[in-house]
Amino acid sequence: MDGHIYKSFDKELHDLKERLLLVGGRVERAIRDAIQALEERSSETAQKIIADDDFIDNEEIEIDEFCLRLLALRQPAARDLRFITTAIKINYDLERIGDMAVNISERVLELNKEPQLKPYITLPQMALSVQQMLRDSLNSFVNEDPIAARAVVEEDEKVDHALNQIYHELVNLMAKDYGCVPRATRLLFISKYLERIADHAVNIAELVVFMVEGKIMRHLRDTQEV
Numbered sequence: 017m018d019g020h021i022y023k024s025f026d027k028e029l030h031d032l033k034e035r036l037l038l039v040g041g042r043v044e045r046a047i048r049d050a051i052q053a054l055e056e057r058s059s060e061t062a063q064k065i066i067a068d069d070d071f072i073d074n075e076e077i078e079i080d081e082f083c084l085r086l087l088a089l090r091q092p093a094a095r096d097l098r099f100i101t102t103a104i105k106i107n108y109d110l111e112r113i114g115d116m117a118v119n120i121s122e123r124v125l126e127l128n129k130e131p132q133l134k135p136y137i138t139l140p141q142m143a144l145s146v147q148q149m150l151r152d153s154l155n156s157f158v159n160e161d162p163i164a165a166r167a168v169v170e171e172d173e174k175v176d177h178a179l180n181q182i183y184h185e186l187v188n189l190m191a192k193d194y195g196c197v198p199r200a201t202r203l204l205f206i207s208k209y210l211e212r213i214a215d216h217a218v219n220i221a222e223l224v225v226f227m228v229e230g231k232i233m234r235h236l237r238d239t240q241e242v
Contacts, residue, residue, distance in 0.1 A: 046118075051143040054124050054127070059125055066121050069114055076107055080104060102223045109216040120206050120209050138178055138185070141178065146214045149168050150220075153168045172217075179208070183207070
């Protein structure tokens with residue numbers, strides 16, 4: 017973003033970006049720790065993630081209020097307006113990702129009450145892909161890089177493939193042994209939460225393209241699919 021006549025406005029926009037990155041870092045760690053809690057069967061880690069979600073919720077509210085003040089007091093136009101409105105939407109996506117990490121942690125607490133169903137292979141790999149998508153989408157926001165943002169959108173297909181693989185594996189297990197249905201169902205939930213996180217990372221990437229180029233990727237994709 018080019019400099020403004022009022023240096024205080026430049027600082028406000030910089031502070032807004034920094035706060036979003038702070039929340040982004042927190043939710044990325046929450047995803048990583050939630051999957052670690054699953055693999056290590058650590059109820060303590062899962063409970064900590066749930067407790068820490070208050071910080072993310074409070075930040076969402078404060079960032080939204082900050083953006084609304086900027087819109088009201090600075091009356092931004094063109095690219096500045098796109099930046100602030102994009103920040104509001106990214107803020108929402110990050111809060112929802114935090115909620116997904118909490119949901120994973122809650123399922124971990126339930127799973128830890130019973131013996132482990134099976135070795136976890138595809139789920140951790142899926143989680144790594146999702147974390148990378150989130151990291152890349154946030155980097156594209158920091159660098160205002162629409163090319164990197166589009167690359168994130170392309171990665172979503174891999175996550176969908178992993179979800180389908182996990183679904184078929186767990187359905188086959190449940191068909192062979194009804195006793196494993198509760199545990200398998202919770203693992204299905206976790207895989208779906210990860211897929212939703214990937215969707216939010218895609219949302220962030222598409223918002224970056226809009227912020228930089230003024231193009232709405234979702235509409236472009238709809239046109240291409242017709």
